[in-house]
Amino acid sequence: MTDTLLFKNIDEPGLNTIDVYMAHGGYTQLPVALKMEREDLITELSGSGLRGRGGAGFPMGKKASFIPKGDMQKYVVCNADESEPGTFKDRELIQKNPHQLIEGLLIAAFAVDATINYIYIRGEYDQQADILDAAIAEARERGIIGENIFDSGFSVQLELARGAGAYICGEETGLLDSLEGKRGNPRLKPPFPANEGLFNGPTLINNVETLSAIPSIIKLGAEGYAAIGVKDSAGTKLVSISGNVERPGNYEVALGTSSRELIYGLAGGPVDGRKIKCWFPGGSSTPVLTADDLDVGYDYDSIEAAGSMLGSGAIIVVDETQSVVELAYKLAKFYSHESCGKCTPCREGTRWTFHMVERIKEGTATPMDLDIMAAVQEQIIGHCLCVLGDAMAMPIGSLIAKFRDEFEAEIEANRNERERKLAEEFAAAEVEIEGISA
Amino acid sequence: MAEVRRFTHDSRIPGWDRAADLDKEPAVVPDAATTEVPPELRAAIEDGMRRFPVGDSAFIPALYAVQEHYGWCPPEGIEQAAAVLGRTPAALSAVATFYDMFEMEQLGRKSVYVCTNISCSLCGADELLAALEGELGEDPDVNVRGFECLGACDIAPMASVNGVYVGPIGLGEVPELARQIRQGDDPLPERQLLRRPSADPKVAEK
Amino acid sequence: MPRPVEKLVSLTINGNEVQAPAGMMLADAALKYGDVEIPVFCYDAKIGPPVGACRMCLVEIEGIPKMQAGCSVAVTDGMVVHTDTPTVKAAQEAVLEFILINHPLDCPVCDKGGECPLQDNAFGWGGGLSRFVEPKRHFEKPLALSPLIAIDRERCILCYRCVRFSQEVSEDDQLVLEERGADTFVTTFDGHPYVAPFSGNITEFCPVGALTSRPYRFRARPWDIEQAGSVCTLCPAQCNVSFSVRDERVLRVLSREHDGVDDGWLCDKGRFAYQAIHVDARITEPMMRDGGELRPVTWDLAIETAAKLLSHAGANTGALVGGETTNEEGVLLAHLMREALGSNDLDSRPGGALEIELLRALSAPTLQASVPDLQYAHAVLVLDCEPVDDAPILDLRLRKGVRHHGVKLLIGSSRPSALDERAAHSARFAPGCGEAFAAALSAELAGQPSASLAAAAGADADDVGALAAQLREAGDEVVILWGERLTAGPRGNEGARALLNLAEQLGLDGRDGGGLLEIPSGTNSRGLREVGVLPNASIGLADAPTAGRDSQQIGEALADGDLSAVILLHSDPLLDQPSSALWQRALGKASAVIAHAAFLTPAVLEHANVVFPAESYAEKEGTVVHPDSRVQRLRRSISRQGETRAEWALLAELAARLGSDPKALTCSMVSARMFEQVPFYAGLSLDLLGGVGIRWSEREAAASFPSAPAAPFTLDAPPAAASPNGLLRLGSFRSIWASPEVEASPALAFLHPRQRVEISPADAARLGINHGENVTVASNGDFVEGLAHIRTSAPDGTVFLQTAIPGDSAALLEGPLVEVKRS
């Protein structure tokens, strides 16, 4: 089946070991690539139409073509930080088929002539990191990583680096700073990593899924790969589906598959036949869509046309029993906790939003606070170095826009509840005072 | 006098009220000649340094080594790592406090992270955290904490027990899990992520 | 490294066409060339490239959908910028609203109030109201960050300036941010104080009142004070400063940013030692020794007595002139000595004279590098000096060059340098063997490596070779930043020749962007030499009609009874001269010691017969010359404290009383006369110097600098470094903190050094010495005590001690070998 590429044989026992991987045709594409001219290889990658799977959807081959030629030390860094809420696809790829990632990464490294390469994995993925470490060691042992691999004259190093718990280190320049042993603050761009990245050298940064797709591209050829999916959204995509669905998990589909098919057909839809209140199409950073949007094709352009983004390809389904205030609370709490703190609007805006939602919950907010909250989101979007702040502002903005009534109702209800409690306490206190004075 | 109201969540930061102790010497790069470093710790840090073209990039591996050695990142451990890396201890503490997984206070060595982010909380994570805290909160060996999305929303609600992902965890399973954690047993083996087949039906089909 | 070329581009800002140099950041270009202010917090060009953190500077640029940070976009041709659209306005208001969320409105009790960029930006660009109704954070405040700096974390707006200063400018890496996001705070490691040579800059650099100077806290409001611009004369770096003056008291010192001198920074000595102006310990009235003790006397009596004593000694008078002396005072002292007393025994160089020809060669205008050259050269060789101690602000310039302009830093020194870590190569040689080292290096460069020269220098031949290779490959623009000690002492002439040969090997004469830059021992050493305060030169570095005794010979002659009186003009030979023993004998023997001093330092306290109060640098007028030949003007900023009088006037009066009136009615008259008399100063005037000074070597009149013999010189073989044989070689250095002003300033006193004995781990182990214990260093029956300080980087076989510490100075020991043992 052509739309199972990344997940081919995924549950084959021992696929994470080099022998089983090779028994299923692993490490046959790397030598093919090594025989190609670098330019042709990059043309091939560009021609496949593969877009970055980490969130921004930037064409992979084009990014590789930005890496300057010359003698300077170049790097490929694989972004395995996967911290976007709702996303867990890279985890399954690393855990079950680490060699596919290594093979893809080595092909990319050859394409841009990067001899020192890193995989930066989030620290929480301890077990996955151990599996990946073992796989790298195996590849090194077989001479697949090392000097003059496959007699191509190309020598390459690959190291695994573990993060230590910071969402912002998924942002590519935050990741680079973290790799360099610093706080993971995003950098000013330009210069872009392709020109000045890790240790100031040209650096190609790609997501785990992006790199894992490369062996299939070499195998199918650019055209073969591009034939999968729809226009400007080529290939297959792993979709992490979670939240209020019957069968949460990762599903590999051709881009362009209908969202309804994903949420209902594959993941079984909400439990107990509940209705969908809203869904995040690409991780918690993306503006929410509603049940009205279920027939949108799951590809970059269609989701964008619907007013959101494909992001990391993680669908979070929220059913009708959930509260939007609670959603906003979790969002604001997460992003204010994860803001690196460098940019004022993001640092202060996320924390302020969190306090405002907190007050809605406490019953001390008024509908005017909703306007302030919406205005604050506007003043975060597009004003910062990276888009972490936007990643809160966009979904919260969309929640307020789409569910204003519900927010107002909850504000009202919580105020009433608080007043009722205060009155009760007050009454209780009076009784006591009377008791004393009596 | 009325007490000044503080945000409990904003004043978790212990350093905010920290003044300098003027009797201390400034914390410059510790001199290797006068800083003793436990040999295992030194070896672990140097191993980290070998993975980078620029040795002093190995901050995170060095901090993991310190945490492994002491159970947390105590000032003397940071000083020792600073001596090996040839950097100031402040450069290291700046990095250590940026990341959630480095403990700057001595807490239980057994870590239990419960994801309380959106997908998990849609599936009852807050209740799970409360239940685990109820069971283990008093245990000085255990550090139970809510955590941001751990990348395992498919097994929501879930927890990472010393790095081992388990889920979905029913509230009824909490006492058993707590017992296993206390005793150092394998946590809910049947619920461990590593044993879970892919959800993709095409995989199941095959 | 070629300096950035200025190519102009045209852009439009708010509808007006503006020309600005390509590559300049928009915020700078808009202000400088378009008269449009883009508000900023985190940005300041002098810290280095922008980080774009605060987002105060957002602007719209046509063709770019997102707003851009004006601090971090370089101007390009045809760029169309808007800084006043509703979108920009809204963003500016929002950023200020965000910043003010947690900023307390305690401006009435804030030291920054009235001179606060946050107030100014809020006033200029803020919306005027806040919708934030949640309680602000409150924390304990202010807290001590160090003895000098208070931190008020509520006020911090997390602009990154202070931590970037610590990490990227001074590179001490002590001040950092901890935690993340809105929890982030500025701190040091585990409650250690932030104590570093340049820490005080952050109090001036913080755009809010979060970091304040403890000595200045609550002393004044901006409208109570006046700013008086002058020059700091506490070291040869001569940073440009502005004194904050209230009621004739200096309350604070700020930088008066000068790119050619200090780049806008000050060291903590320069920033805080103003306190010494106003302490009781300062001498502010004339004193005379009476029954063995110094007692205050009237001016009349003091002058009369001094005149009498000097007239009695006549030509048997010597004079030592300290570095804080101005050119004008130097001119008048030389007049007093040469004309009134008939003595040529005056010197401003400690440790002995240099042949005048060599001095001219070293000072030749075509061979002088400038301070900015340190930042842009292909390579800088730091030779036999330690910038952070000897001219601190240059340490920052070198770091900047390495960090931002790829300068290749090379070091040749005896003692490990604070800059070693930033250096492409550091080589060590035995203390006092700079001459042999320079000779070995030029031999290498000439392609004739000499193992014997390297051995004589106590250096490793491979090390010398490596350094030479680096120099050879670096490129044309090479600066040698060298310390006066290389040309001091009995073999000073040979040291100078070796250095000149090295410069010749590198082809530095006449080279743009390269050359020699000396760090002399005294603040105004260069000026004093140029106006003839030397035994062998008269004004304008002309040959002295009769050569007199140099400082070393003056000491010897006093000790031998050949001289009977000595004038100590801002000089304490027990602190400044290489041999304390000689000067103890000399002063003990002298029948008259006339001192001009601000503090009762050892020689004054024990030996002076008459003491005149010295003006502080804030009280002085006159000129000084920066080591890179910049003539700078001192301006009187406060009235003279106590009974202090103008010293130029005093020197003139003494000369007059002794029968040779210099006819100096005002100080500026002396300056004007000096500009006429020094041929290469021709055309200068005080007005021309203005606030920024002028490098005379860059002017046409420089052509009239006396000619000098050209390198190469033939060198005789330098003596070999002493072989330790179980003992240790003695090396010495003067810490930035070893100065009477530091000791006298209450806020800085904690930094005044105790003697410490620096040895290598191997030597410590061999001698059974532990870190931090008391040890004794002895030679020829003299000894000094200090705390053992074991340093990995210390070279084996050598011990380093500090000079200029009263009581325990390294100058008490003869060397070259000493014995170190536990006390």
Ligand SMILES: Cc1cc2nc3c(=O)[nH]c(=O)nc-3n(C[C@H](O)[C@H](O)[C@H](O)COP(=O)(O)O)c2cc1C
């Ligand atoms: C706040 C933030 C977090 C991000 N987190 C991740 C992540 O965890 N994993 C990832 O692959 N990309 C993440 N990205 C996107 C990366 O910056 C980058 O675009 C990506 O790694 C490029 O790889 P790709 O082109 O293969 O997608 C994040 C971006 C932002 C702004």
Ligand code: SF4
């Ligand atoms: S937008 Fe937020 S997370 Fe991104 S760099 Fe700025 S402060 Fe850091």
Ligand code: FES
């Ligand atoms: S001044 Fe431009 S972001 Fe701070």
